[in-house]
Amino acid sequence: MHSFYRTPVLNEWTDYNGHLRDAHYLLIFSYATDALMDHIGLDEAGRARTGHTLYTLEVHLNYLSEVKRGEHVEVRTQLLAHDGKRLHIHHGLYREGSEQLLAASEQMLMNIDHASGRSAIWHADVLATIERLAASDAELPRPVHCGRVIGLPR
Amino acid sequence: MHSFYRTPVLNEWTDYNGHLRDAHYLLIFSYATDALMDHIGLDEAGRARTGHTLYTLEVHLNYLSEVKRGEHVEVRTQLLAHDGKRLHIHHGLYREGSEQLLAASEQMLMNIDHASGRSAIWHADVLATIERLAASDAELPRPVHCGRVIGLPR
Numbered sequence: 001m002h003s004f005y006r007t008p009v010l011n012e013w014t015d016y017n018g019h020l021r022d023a024h025y026l027l028i029f030s031y032a033t034d035a036l037m038d039h040i041g042l043d044e045a046g047r048a049r050t051g052h053t054l055y056t057l058e059v060h061l062n063y064l065s066e067v068k069r070g071e072h073v074e075v076r077t078q079l080l081a082h083d084g085k086r087l088h089i090h091h092g093l094y095r096e097g098s099e100q101l102l103a104a105s106e107q108m109l110m111n112i113d114h115a116s117g118r119s120a121i122w123h124a125d126v127l128a129t130i131e132r133l134a135a136s137d138a139e140l141p142r143p144v145h146c147g148r149v150i151g152l153p154r
Numbered sequence: 155m156h157s158f159y160r161t162p163v164l165n166e167w168t169d170y171n172g173h174l175r176d177a178h179y180l181l182i183f184s185y186a187t188d189a190l191m192d193h194i195g196l197d198e199a200g201r202a203r204t205g206h207t208l209y210t211l212e213v214h215l216n217y218l219s220e221v222k223r224g225e226h227v228e229v230r231t232q233l234l235a236h237d238g239k240r241l242h243i244h245h246g247l248y249r250e251g252s253e254q255l256l257a258a259s260e261q262m263l264m265n266i267d268h269a270s271g272r273s274a275i276w277h278a279d280v281l282a283t284i285e286r287l288a289a290s291d292a293e294l295p296r297p298v299h300c301g302r303v304i305g306l307p308r
Binding site: 021023 | 175176177180181213217235242260261300303304305307
């Protein structure tokens with residue numbers, strides 16, 4: 001589990017009630033993915049050097065609690081799995097220092113070669129960092145909001 | 155299938171490459187949900203009259219194509235199922251007039267009583283409109299990106 005991103009809840013992310021809008025939970029998780037990219041060497045300089053970037057393929061997001069304007073939140077990120085070109089991750093949203101999970105997002109990210117627009121295997125340096133993350137997260141319990149299907153009982 | 159929301163892709167929704175950021179696909183779907191709320195009588199006046207609003211419980215989102223700054227897009231919305239207090243919906247993102255699906259989002263929405271913060275059964279007028287939508291969508295095929303679980307092969 002890694003805390004890569006923290007932020008106050010900005011005015012422009014909230015609705016008329018001062019509550020964080022559903023899409024802006026995902027914006028906070030998106031910035032946390034940017035921070036994860038920085039961590040694995042796909043920051044701006046790394047993207048220029050490798051020609052690679054990450055695309056989001058799929059997002060699942062569970063809303064567990066309201067979050068209000070001005071609150072200070074952090075995203076804790078867990079690497080669930082990876083292969084030669086994909087990362088399966090989990091972002092959890094928390095108030096800073098709190099253990100109450102406010103929202104959970106499971107995501108699949110794909111390494112993309114910028115010039116071709118096609119998927120690409122990890123650059124060796126990037127993969128080495130991913131493998132260190134995977135080793136560090138290997139013993140963590142699987143987050144609760146994983147593997148979910150949406151539906152109403154028939 | 156109902157087209158409740160259309161918009162150009164605004165500058166502030168795009169990244170350094172002029173591509174729509176992952177979280178801003180969801181913002182467009184969020185505005186489409188606002189438009190759906192207007193349609194079923196939970197616009198601002200309806201929320202004041204009924205004391206009800208909709209909360210997003212869960213979102214699944216598949217990214218299928220890049221979308222660029224300035225493109226004109228529309229959301230087509232399908233009601234998949236409902237019960238006494240929940241809507242199970244599907245939003246599809248398209249370029250205006252095109253049949254190419256750019257992104258797909260399956261969502262579960264809950265009717266909430268604003269004063270108590272708890273779930274509430276639909277107001278009768280709202281339910282009547284939901285039932286008309288359900289009847290109108292009953293014969294549509296189920297969207298492809300429904301019922302998905304995220305994961306890598308082991």
